[in-house]
Amino acid sequence: MTTFREAVVNDPAGTLLALDFDGTLAHIVDDPTQAYAHERSVAALGRLGPVLGQVAIITGRPVEQALELGGFVGFAGLDRLIILGQYGAERWNAGDGAPAPIERPVAIARLLERLPGWLAERGGDNVRLEDKGLAVAIHTRGLDPDLLAKLAGPLSELAAELDLAVEPGRQVIELRVAGVDKGSALKALVDEMNAQHVIFAGDDLGDVPAFDAVDELRRSGLDGLLICSASSEQDALVSRADVVLNGPDEIAAWLEELADEF
Numbered sequence: 001m002t003t004f005r006e007a008v009v010n011d012p013a014g015t016l017l018a019l020d021f022d023g024t025l026a027h028i029v030d031d032p033t034q035a036y037a038h039e040r041s042v043a044a045l046g047r048l049g050p051v052l053g054q055v056a057i058i059t060g061r062p063v064e065q066a067l068e069l070g071g072f073v074g075f076a077g078l079d080r081l082i083i084l085g086q087y088g089a090e091r092w093n094a095g096d097g098a099p100a101p102i103e104r105p106v107a108i109a110r111l112l113e114r115l116p117g118w119l120a121e122r123g124g125d126n127v128r129l130e131d132k133g134l135a136v137a138i139h140t141r142g143l144d145p146d147l148l149a150k151l152a153g154p155l156s157e158l159a160a161e162l163d164l165a166v167e168p169g170r171q172v173i174e175l176r177v178a179g180v181d182k183g184s185a186l187k188a189l190v191d192e193m194n195a196q197h198v199i200f201a202g203d204d205l206g207d208v209p210a211f212d213a214v215d216e217l218r219r220s221g222l223d224g225l226l227i228c229s230a231s232s233e234q235d236a237l238v239s240r241a242d243v244v245l246n247g248p249d250e251i252a253a254w255l256e257e258l259a260d261e262f
């Protein structure tokens, strides 16, 4: 029987390799502005880019941040890279130049106005707010370990009031525009390139819809491989993955091994 790896080696052009950014390509750090992509992973992607049908990054980050932290622009071998940012709401193809400016929806503008006072009333005045244009991330890393759980219910109510979606993650809750997720983003790419083999690697709850999408695609006959970048913080993907790796270092090693096949 042909293994998944052999199928990819026999048909690289029919393969889509899609990866999450934070916790998968980049180590988790306290300050989201300092979460740089793992150099070895970027180098391996540069070797895989010219060989595989498509390499893509599907992230909760805005495209602009993923580009800054990933160092992908102009990197050898990544001249066909696609980045789907903000869970698929933004798309950037290498060669597009600078990403298009984001138009902030009214609901996000209202949220940004309300959040400082709202958080102060609930003991959350020290949280780190990340304004992503189509979302606001409320980060509690380094703060009271119970704070996120305390804020979760009230934040859901606030999101409902503003007609925004709630996206929980690793010591973060995002309120974001609804209507897209990593699953629909991944499936659209699979359709677009008529992929026969799809690899998706992720670490967190925002990646669950992409795992669901690969499972669904497999039921319809596509060849899929799910990789979990495991951590002590989140185990939701462990039992669902075909390959469990210990965080971004092992992800880098796995990508290097795949690149060595060609």
Ligand SMILES: O=P(O)(O)OC[C@H]1O[C@H](O[C@H]2O[C@H](CO)[C@@H](O)[C@H](O)[C@H]2O)[C@H](O)[C@@H](O)[C@@H]1O
Binding pocket: 020, 021, 022, 023, 027, 028, 029, 030, 031, 032, 033, 035, 058, 059, 060, 061, 130, 132, 137, 139, 141, 169, 170, 171, 172, 174, 204, 206
């Ligand atoms: O879809 P992803 O690429 O995994 O992005 C999800 C969110 O990741 C970022 O937050 C996480 O990483 C930070 C940097 O390591 C860390 O400080 C934080 O605790 C994590 O939750 C990012 O800041 C968010 O905007 C992304 O949506």
